[in-house]
Amino acid sequence: MRFKSQIRNVNLLAKFCASLASLGQIAWCRLNDEDVQFTIVPDKGSQVWSVLRPEMIFETYILQSASPQNTINLEVPIQALSRALRSALGSTSAEIRLTKKDNVPILSLTIVTNTFSSGNNVVAHPTTSRGDGGNADFDFDDNDDLSLRDANGGGSSDRETIITQDIPVKVLAMAVVERLHQPRTPEPDVNIYLPPLAQIKTISERFTRLAMATTKASSGASPRLELSANMHGSLKISVKTDALNITSRWTGLAHPQLDPTHFPDLTDHPTTKMKELGGPNGENEAGWSRVRIDAKDWSRVLSVGRVCTKVIACFINEGALVLYVYLPADENGDEGDPCLTVS
CATH class of the missing domain: 3.70.10.10 (Proliferating Cell Nuclear Antigen)
Known part of the structure; x- marks a missing residue:
């Protein structure tokens, strides 16, 4: 060896x-x-x-x-x-x-x-x-x-x-x-490119501090943030307590194109159905896919921003959030496959 x-x-x-x-x-x-x-x-x-x-x-x-x-x-x-x-x-x-x-x-x-x-x-x-x-x-x-x-x-x-x-x-x-395998998840409802992770981290940590400041000190639990996205380029981060309800929203984000060799027909794909449900302004709540995550764990996940050039978030409604993180392009300009998958 x-x-x-x-x-x-x-x-x-x-x-x-x-x-x-x-x-x-x-x-x-x-x-x-x-x-x-x-x-x-x-x-x-x-x-x-x-x-x-x-x-x-x-x-x-x-x-x-x-x-x-x-x-x-x-x-x-x-x-x-x-x-x-x-x-x-x-x-x-x-x-x-x-x-x-x-x-x-x-x-x-x-x-x-x-x-x-x-x-x-x-x-x-x-x-x-x-x-x-x-x-x-x-x-x-x-x-x-x-x-x-x-x-x-x-x-x-x-x-x-x-x-x-x-x-x-x-x-x-x-x-x-030999029994360790990457978790298998359903096809996502929403695929979306995230804004810079440093920006998301700043806002998420600010929301966390506000939530902890308005929550009883005796609870000692980490706040939970709600992340949601639709197929019309929008992403939201929210936190809600008895005394607080705030949301930050991004618009105009891009969506990755699915590989036609793996998905020749997207008619019945969850992302297609989600896009039909929603609207450009996100007026239909049914067009949003949501997950709730531990704020401290989310902050640790966002630390991958120091190494990535782009991140694709895949939302499985009320189930899971999977991030595909890409390294900087090589000398030929080819980013290749994602280097990190966080779920």
């Missing part, structure tokens, strides 16, 4: 992991030949299912496993990984690999940075020895000692520093994760 890769886009991966870290403490990471998946399924609250193409974040991608498609399943403390990646921002290069230390599986992040020095240029070179660690399934490096040597005679120069961040992980057997 082997995983080693040079990180191509540290900034993007750091933002991505920071978004996940705000939604849970432990992530299931599945690496295989085709993609990199991160999944967070908490005891309660929103689930996250994410898929990244390896070439989006990795320069090289060395993966070897006895499982089909070289699959490796890891249980990762996502907050620790996020902190380690933050330390790599601005680095010259960063490499991540699956290894072992003291017989414990770890993700080892090796960061190379350059700093300006007025003295001798001291370069840290890792001296690596290979051991078996008592586990023949791993091809790993441990006992990495950093030896320092004088690189030149002196004078002002760049100093190269190597930093290693180790994140303990668990290697999961295929049998442990």
Whole structure:
């Protein structure tokens, strides 16, 4: 079992992991030949299912496993990984690999940075020895000692520093994760592009504070926000208490076009029926699809705004809200598939 890769886009991966870290403490990471998946399924609250193409974040991608498609399943403390990646921002290069230390599986992040020095240029070179660690399934490096040597005679120069961040992980057997599947939901009643998530987050948190200020302190419960949308470009966020009833509304939002290869006939699709029920001004309440969500959980979900360029919200009336979050376009201008699915 082997995983080693040079990180191509540290900034993007750091933002991505920071978004996940705000939604849970432990992530299931599945690496295989085709993609990199991160999944967070908490005891309660929103689930996250994410898929990244390896070439989006990795320069090289060395993966070897006895499982089909070289699959490796890891249980990762996502907050620790996020902190380690933050330390790599601005680095010259960063490499991540699956290894072992003291017989414990770890993700080892090796960061190379350059700093300006007025003295001798001291370069840290890792001296690596290979051991078996008592586990023949791993091809790993441990006992990495950093030896320092004088690189030149002196004078002002760049100093190269190597930093290693180790994140303990668990290697999961295929049998442990084979029953984990993304939830299946009915076809949505409304599909709509959301306005900037930072804008929604500001308004949602303001509504939450107002609701808590007008609710008895003894309740201690998080307020619930009502989100609703129609197929005529409108979105509403509302909060209601005994002393408060406020709503914020967006209009002129776009709706994604459904793929005709998957939906050749939209006559009986729920979104078509919902559009017929509603009106341009939202005068018919039957044309709105609604969900009620925990305000604190919603605030955590909106943290994915730090990594996305567009978000499609799929409303299942009085049932669920599914968000499809897209990464920034690549160098060819192709956004590809959504990287995060939050439900």
